Amino acid sequence: MKKLFGLIGCPVHHSMSPLMHNDAFKQIGVAAYYHAFHVEKEHLQDAVQGMKALGIAGFNVTIPHKTTIIPLLDDIDETALQIGAVNTVVNENGRLIGYNTDGEGFVRALCEELNIELTGKHILLIGAGGAARGIYFSLASRKAACIDLCNRTVDKAKELINERKIPVLSRAYSLDEAQQLLGNYDIIINTTSVGMYPNVEEMPLSLTNLKKGTIVSDIIYNPLETMLLKEAKRCGAITQNGVGMFVYQGALAFEKWTGIFPDTNRMKQIVIEQLGGKRHVNR
Ligand code: ATR
Numbered sequence: 001m002k003k004l005f006g007l008i009g010c011p012v013h014h015s016m017s018p019l020m021h022n023d024a025f026k027q028i029g030v031a032a033y034y035h036a037f038h039v040e041k042e043h044l045q046d047a048v049q050g051m052k053a054l055g056i057a058g059f060n061v062t063i064p065h066k067t068t069i070i071p072l073l074d075d076i077d078e079t080a081l082q083i084g085a086v087n088t089v090v091n092e093n094g095r096l097i098g099y100n101t102d103g104e105g106f107v108r109a110l111c112e113e114l115n116i117e118l119t120g121k122h123i124l125l126i127g128a129g130g131a132a133r134g135i136y137f138s139l140a141s142r143k144a145a146c147i148d149l150c151n152r153t154v155d156k157a158k159e160l161i162n163e164r165k166i167p168v169l170s171r172a173y174s175l176d177e178a179q180q181l182l183g184n185y186d187i188i189i190n191t192t193s194v195g196m197y198p199n200v201e202e203m204p205l206s207l208t209n210l211k212k213g214t215i216v217s218d219i220i221y222n223p224l225e226t227m228l229l230k231e232a233k234r235c236g237a238i239t240q241n242g243v244g245m246f247v248y249q250g251a252l253a254f255e256k257w258t259g260i261f262p263d264t265n266r267m268k269q270i271v272i273e274q275l276g277g278k279r280h281v282n283r
Contacts, residue, residue, distance in 0.1 A: 003032040004054070005257060008047055009062030012036040016274050017060060017250060023270055024254055024262040032057070039065065048072045048096065051089075058090045058257040060250075061098075066130060073098040083134045088253040101252035102245070103134030107142065108252070109244025110187075110217055118142035122184055125149045126175075126204045127191035128156040131219055135191055140166040148185075150178035150205070152192075175205045182209040188232075190218040195226035203227045212236035219245050224277040243271055 007017050013036070021034035039047040044065050051059060061069050066085040070076055073086065074095040080086050086098035111117065121144045125132050128151040139147050146169040149157035157172035164170070173181065182188065182205075194204040200223050207228070210216070216232035221242035229239040247267045255261045 001031075003030070003057040005032055005034040005057055006051070006059040007034070007036045007062060008039040008044075008051075008059060008065060009036075010038050010040055010064065012038050012062065015062070016246070016271050019274060020247070020250055020267050020270050021254060024251075024267065025258075027263060027266065028258065028260050030258060041065070041068070044068060045072055052091070052094070052096055055094075056091060058088070058253070060253055061087050061089060070098060072096075079103075079137065083137050085130055085134060087249060088256055090256050099253075099256060100134055101249045101256070102131065103136070103138030105247075105249030105252055106135045106189075106219065106245040107138045109248045110189075110215075110240065112248075113240060113244045114215060114238065116215070118144045118187075120145050121186045123147045123187045123189065124178060124182070124185040125189050125191055126178070127151055128153070128160050128172075129191065132191040133160060135189065135219075136160060137164070137166070140164060140168045144168060146170065148173060148178075148181075150175055179205050180209060182207065182214075183211045185214060187215040187217065190216075190220070190226075190228055193220070195228050196220045197222045201227060203231065207231045207235055207237075210235045210237060213238065215240070218242055221246055221271070222275060224272070224275060243268055243275075247271060 015036045018034050018036050025032040069086050076098040080098050080100035083100045087102050088099040090097050123144050128149055148171045150173040151157040154172055154174050161170045161172055190204055192204050194202050214237045216237045217240040218226045218229050219242040220226050224241050232239050247264050251262050251264050
């Protein structure tokens with residue numbers, strides 16, 4: 001009998017996870033099937049109980065359930081608790097255990113795709129929402145020289161910094177302040193949704209002060225090249241889109257379910273084909 005895996009969220013009809021995971025199961029020869037389930041907020045509790053009752057082997061969690069699922073699970077991994085969000089659940093002998101692979105997925109994609117280390121780097125995160133939290137906590141364990149945050153609502157950036165448990169130099173800035181300081185950073189990461197389809201002409205901040213050779217990474221993958229990345233490229237930056245993060249968070253979830261780390265290059269090809277574009281890592 002096939003093992004069943006899935007995704008819960010709303011909406012999920014455009015998700016690329018089923019295609020990516022079903023292909024990966026086939027590649028490693030495991031009889032399993034991954035299905036995307038549309039679950040409205042008010043049905044989350046029933047859905048989680050249903051997953052358990054049906055013996056579903058594992059599932060991903062996406063918007064809007066990443067935080068609200070926490071009290072419904074049997075146990076939460078330490079990192080996911082710190083981040084305050086779960087994107088991966090493993091059914092361990094009938095107990096549902098929550099993990100977060102988003103932040104680690106981003107950091108793995110950043111380091112492996114661009115072949116860099118984060119030790120001693122000066123990093124700026126744009127945004128202080130759910131996505132920023134995971135990335136911030138994962139970056140913090142990599143010995144960066146500083147990880148500064150800028151956000152439209154500066155207080156949210158300050159809150160995030162004050163909650164942290166890992167000692168790393170971090171300052172909170174407004175978007176205007178950060179624009180003036182862009183030349184100080186080696187790596188700039190957009191974690192906001194600004195520039196995502198259909199608002200493809202928008203940018204979270206101006207890159208006037210960006211220095212040549214800076215790495216600019218955007219977690220958005222639709223479009224494959226946001227206005228921020230286009231501008232950054234024009235300024236001589238090294239750019240990276242969000243396909244890598246999407247693939248690596250999925251690959252790390254897959255590893256938790258099967259014990260096998262899948263072929264991320266193959267996963268990337270599937271995602272990029274689905275998005276109708278070319279792989280985008282510009283050096
Ligand atoms: P996610 O879980 O995807 O990170 P979120 O928690 O709602 O979503 O966070 C969205 C982030 O994008 C926040 O940093 C938000 O800024 P605020 O904290 O000020 O709301 C940022 N954001 C969203 N729309 C924005 C816009 N038009 N301009 C600047 N920042 C924006």
